[in-house]
Amino acid sequence: MRIVRGRAADIDADRAVTAALRADVASDGEGAVRAWRPHRQLAFGRRDTREDGYEQARAAARDHCYPPHERDVGGRAVAYTGSTVAFLRLEPLDDLRVGMDDRYDAAIADVQRALETVGVTAERGEPPDAFCPGQHSLSADGKIVGLAQRVSKGVAQTAGIAVVRDHEQIAAVLTEVYDALGVAFDPGSVGSVTRAGGDGDPDRVARALESALVGDRDATVEHLR
Numbered sequence: 592m593r594i595v596r597g598r599a600a601d602i603d604a605d606r607a608v609t610a611a612l613r614a615d616v617a618s619d620g621e622g623a624v625r626a627w628r629p630h631r632q633l634a635f636g637r638r639d640t641r642e643d644g645y646e647q648a649r650a651a652a653r654d655h656c657y658p659p660h661e662r663d664v665g666g667r668a669v670a671y672t673g674s675t676v677a678f679l680r681l682e683p684l685d686d687l688r689v690g691m692d693d694r695y696d697a698a699i700a701d702v703q704r705a706l707e708t709v710g711v712t713a714e715r716g717e718p719p720d721a722f723c724p725g726q727h728s729l730s731a732d733g734k735i736v737g738l739a740q741r742v743s744k745g746v747a748q749t750a751g752i753a754v755v756r757d758h759e760q761i762a763a764v765l766t767e768v769y770d771a772l773g774v775a776f777d778p779g780s781v782g783s784v785t786r787a788g789g790d791g792d793p794d795r796v797a798r799a800l801e802s803a804l805v806g807d808r809d810a811t812v813e814h815l816r
Contacts, residue, residue, distance in 0.1 A: 592808045593623040594801060597815035602630050602660055608815065609679065616681040617745030624804045626678040626797040629671045633657035633764065636666040636723070639772055648771035655764040664741055667723045668768050672757040674793045678702075678800045679750035687742050694740060695727050698749045698804070702729060702736055705803035706753075709796055710789035711735070720777035722765050727751075733758065733782020753800065756791040758783035 595612060599605040612623045633652035639645055640661060648668065649659040657670055671677070680698065684690070699715060706713045706729070713735055717728035722737075729736040738751035754761060762778035769776035785791035 592805055592810045593621060594805060594810050594812045595623060595625045595815065596627065596801075596812060598627050598629060599815060602632055602658070605629060606662075612681055613743070613746050613748060616683055617743070620683040620745075622683065622808070623681040624679070624801055624810070626676060626801040626804070628673060628793050628797065629675065629677050631657060631673045632671050633659045633768065634662045634669045634671065635659060636662060636664060636668065638665060639668050642772045642774075644771035644773055648768045651767035651771055652764060655767070657764055664739060666725065666737075666739060667774060668765065668772070669723050669737075669752060670761045670764050670768075671752070672760055674755050674757050674791075675761075676753045676755055676793055676797045676800065677750070678753065678797070678804065679748055680804045682747050682749075684742060684745055684747040687744070690747065691740060691742070694747060694749050695738065698738055698751070699727060699729065701803040701806065702738070702751070702753070702800065705796075705799040706731075706735070706784070706789065708799045708803075709784060711784055711787045713787070718777065718780040720775045721780040722761070722769075722776065730782055731787035733780050733786060735782045735784060735787065753796055754781065754783040755793045755796050756783050756785040758786050 713729040
């Protein structure tokens with residue numbers, strides 16, 4: 592399994608890294624893991640772009656110094672502060688129709704184990720009116736982690752974000768963004784590793800996630816240049 596560390600020079604280049612990894616896994620069958628700190632941004636989902644208040648939401652993001660970007664998956668807006676950790680595991684896939692629930696269960700268990708190593712006991716689920724609401728989340732004094740899956744020919748991607756710190760900043764920008772989109776949101780629902788009493792070093796959290804997602808597989812580490 593490949594471990595890829597670091598981030599590219601800008602948001603578009605960084606997303607291209609993940610796209611290239613997906614293509615590699617589909618072609619050569621070797622899995623990959625990545626845990627990193629994306630550039631500061633407000634990432635909007637497809638549903639957001641169809642809302643009447645989308646342009647107002649983009650303006651609100653810019654007012655808070657979060658460059659607005661669109662991601663090519665579902666879900667609602669997510670704020671990356673620069674300390675937020677994104678993570679993913681890419682696995683070769685033979686049949687798109689099977690295994691989704693098992694992959695979610697495995698990833699949730701792995702992320703729970705990673706959080707425990709940085710001092711947080713997180714439970715499955717999320718508070719009402721949480722950011723980017725979904726069925727596959729982890730919470731401790733607020734939502735800390737949200738996960739999603741993307742499957743395509745030859746590869747399954749299980750990915751998510753972990754809020755390490757800056758939960759108040761995230762709540763502030765998402766309050767205005769979600770209000771513009773007409774989406775219910777409780778700013779108090781935003782948790783973080785720090786808020787839950789854990790180690791608020793994003794790099795330590797990233798390494799803990801990386802280790803848990805790799806598990807007992809043999810792995811090689813590559814650094815982005």
